[in-house]
Amino acid sequence: MEATTRQFTGNARQALKNDNLRAALDKLSHGFPYKRLEAAARLPEFEALRDQSRDIKAHVLENLDFYLQQFESKVIEQGGQVHWAKDAAEARDIILAICQEAGAETVTKSKSMIGEEIAINGHLEANGVRPVETDLGEYIIQLRKEPPSHLIAPAIHLSMDQVADTFKDKHREFAADRPLDQPRELLEEARTMLRREFLAADVGLTGANLLIAETGSIALVTNEGNADLTLTLPNTHIAIASIEKAVPTLEDATTILRVLARSATGQELSVYTTFVSGPKRPDDMDGPENFHVVLLDNGRTQMLGSEFHDMLRCIRCGACLNSCPVYGAIGGHAYGWVYSGPMGSVLMPGILGLEQTGDLPNASTLCGTCESVCPMRIPLPAMLRRWREQQHARRLTSTKSRMMLKLWAMLARRPGLYRAVMGLGVGFMRALAGGRGSLKSLPFAGGWTAVRDLPAPEGKTFTALWKERRK
């Protein structure tokens, strides 16, 4: 996927004009955050579990090499293979090579953000392998050739009518006048289409929510069971995961799973939670003959030990997106690449580079809601500020804004001068307002008055009046 992170403001402007998107986002922000609160209220130890989950991942990140090697040797012990990919291109090549070795024509896929990050679908298509998304939301956006707009609800930006139109356009084998205005009807049709793909697939490609070092297992959560069909039916299963997904034990995995779904959707657990350990064993009734895990770095080891280290605790629950006022206004696509919301604005500069992602750390009110809901207690606002510090230090901000800031800061450290200048400014604004209480426009304040009036100042500054009245 081509990154349009540099066009953030234009993307956002387009998004704000999209009424369908607005309706979808209103529904999202009135849904998941409240469900999360209710789920948290039902579990007295929820806050303690957040602390434990944070501590587990913090420990893993301190010992990542150890746990990844432990994971690798356990996978191999069970007859699986582990591949290390330093970047997206390597991961794509590894996956394509496995598919080609399997003689694959069709690859079913369950939802994977790493799959999006490495843009695997385009690479497979370009090489004659047909990828089929099997998560309903991903299936819909694949038909529409759109990227996901949310970590866990990839088609959240679409209305049901839009989905029905897409199905009518792409599923030509059904009667054109069939009813498609009920969720059930849409679901049945997608199920009919996907069932054959599941059975025809030569390779199943999944993500992994967790990599469990002590058992060499991957954990997968879905609400649709599509990952289970993806990984059990074909002869070859490839799981792709970024390296920070490791946890030491099954016990640790269950601790994190207890906060994951609750934070995401308010569910106690996702409908399906699956642990996969290696390929089919001789006594197993079914399962793939070949089991591969592709471990992706793609910038993670650069973040490790850096001031963005804590971001690697992220478990991609989407809670920060669900309650972010900026995400709620513009949706996921405006962010311009695979991730979005507060976690995306911290992560994407780390993967794509700060030069490509200048607006992302700035397009936040630093309201702190994201940190307050993050199950892993990632200090997202502090990290957005750190990216801003880097932008400033590396002179990636505009000369004009730097000069304005310098001028203001120079005044702020010289109270006498500050008072004289600000006193004049305040008097000017008061005179401009006349007897009115607010200004509709003001020179140099177009950013403010574009969308709101400016309440006029009372007239004199507090410090001037205090001096007059109290001294």
Place this chain on the structure above:
Amino acid sequence: MIQQAPHVGLFATCLVDLMRPTVGFAAAKLLEDAGCRVDVPMDQTCCGQPAYNSGDTGEARAIAKHVIAAFEGFDYVVAPSGSCAGTLRVHYPQLLKDDAAWAARAEALAQKTHELFSFLTDVLNWMGGEARYDATATYHDSCSGLRELGIKQQPRTLLAGVEGLELKESREAEACCGFGGLFCVKYPDISERIVDVKTADLEATGADTLLGGDLGCLMNIAGRLKRQGSAVKVRHAAEVLAGMTGEVPPLGEGKNDGAED
């Protein structure tokens, strides 16, 4: 235990200083009513957030040192803003933690810095004086005060003692208003959508007045309400608690409103 009246340095905040001095006088009156001796150091300007949140830590540190030097002689530092108090309390120690000469001074200032309403209730255990304000109001919890300093109940406790005032809770009281300092001028259209959620939410309560504790948010919300033609009044809660609503019209209102621009 401080035997004499606690000596409070009032950090008015730059917005109150420039835009709404009545809030400063209201804060001073409340502090004096609660038994404090109040001074306003003339060396104060701004807490430095515009530099800090723009990534200019060099300037942010310089301003922080300036504020520390101006205020460290007081028993307490009080600001009528959760955002600015949060900067002194939470962020100055982080900014200066590696500065041997300043780390302890920043920490000491942080320890004695408080937002106005939480200082009155949590520190002084003062539950309000006599004030009257006839209104049905809803309260906006500003982000920094709420999430950095845990200010939620304190202003409501104080406002409960105001005669004639009925407080109605809104569903999105804790939602960001879209101000965000420079955010609101850098990304006006996103900010507009966010503040519209806020104004719709407060209109839905049927309240005729919006109260809050941070002038930045209040100016943003009041400015948007004015642009929408709403009749909802906006005030800093300190004006109401100090009984000073007669001294200044609600934010954004004036005697010649309605006249042509």
